[in-house]
Amino acid sequence: DAGVTQSPTHLIKTRGQQVTLRCSPKSGHDTVSWYQQALGQGPQFIFQYYEEEERQRGNFPDRFSGHQFPNYSSELNVNALLLGDSALYLCASSFGTGVGKNIQYFGAGTRLSVL
Amino acid sequence: AQKITQTQPGMFVQEKEAVTLDCTYDTSDPSYGLFWYKQPSSGEMIFLIYQGSYDQQNATEGRYSLNFQKARKSANLVISASQLGDSAMYFCAMREGRHNFNKFYFGSGTKLNVKP
Numbered sequence: 001d002a003g004v005t006q007s008p009t010h011l012i013k014t015r016g017q018q019v020t021l022r023c024s025p026k027s028g029h030d031t032v033s034w035y036q037q038a039l040g041q042g043p044q045f046i047f048q049y050y051e052e053e054e055r056q057r058g059n060f061p062d063r064f065s066g067h068q069f070p071n072y073s074s075e076l077n078v079n080a081l082l083l084g085d086s087a088l089y090l091c092a093s094s095f096g097t098g099v100g101k102n103i104q105y106f107g108a109g110t111r112l113s114v115l
Numbered sequence: 116a117q118k119i120t121q122t123q124p125g126m127f128v129q130e131k132e133a134v135t136l137d138c139t140y141d142t143s144d145p146s147y148g149l150f151w152y153k154q155p156s157s158g159e160m161i162f163l164i165y166q167g168s169y170d171q172q173n174a175t176e177g178r179y180s181l182n183f184q185k186a187r188k189s190a191n192l193v194i195s196a197s198q199l200g201d202s203a204m205y206f207c208a209m210r211e212g213r214h215n216f217n218k219f220y221f222g223s224g225t226k227l228n229v230k231p
Contacts, residue, residue, distance in 0.1 A: 042222050044221070
């Protein structure tokens with residue numbers, strides 16, 4: 001049973017460029033959430049997708065956008081990259097209609113460096 | 116105000132001893148869930164334990180237990196019989212509301228070092 005997979009594992013970009021990160025959820029999961037984790041900090045919620053729609057969004061600018069595909073996989077796009085976007089980007093999946101103990105399972109992340 | 120506060124940036128514990136990692140939370144929603152995750156140097160967040168706001172008993176999962184004090188809004192993680200493999204970052208997290216679609220908040224983490 002494959003867990004949450006993310007690609008690529010590492011990425012180096014320059015300021016102003018655009019980047020796309022990818023996530024495949026755990027088998028049986030239909031909800032994907034994205035987080036940004038700066039060095040030495042806890043993850044910050046970016047947004048969550050369910051049924052190909054954005055359901056919740058954290059305090060991130062419109063430069064951060066996403067997409068969910070019919071097979072539940074997801075992409076995170078960041079435009080006009082800034083140095084401050086350098087971070088570990090984590091994807092988490094869960095079963096969308098659950099309540100209570102609905103655990104999010106995380107991938108190993110994509111480490112983005114913006115030069 | 117911070118939703119999740121972890122006041123211990125780093126902790127040391129001797130192998131085979133117990134350790135408590137502190138977590139306080141802030142919410143006015145009567146329904147919420149509290150989670151602890153472990154993050155080794157590899158980066159992947161590993162789920163450890165969950166406590167719902169309406170759960171009457173403290174959660175336990177193997178060597179992990181959650182000391183839930185609702186009136187004090189604290190949800191401390193207790194690791195019994197520490198092992199060298201327990202050395203990692205530990206994050207406390209909260210989901211406000213009962214539904215999966217509610218936002219998820221993480222604390223700043225505690226780095227645990229287990230000494231042989």
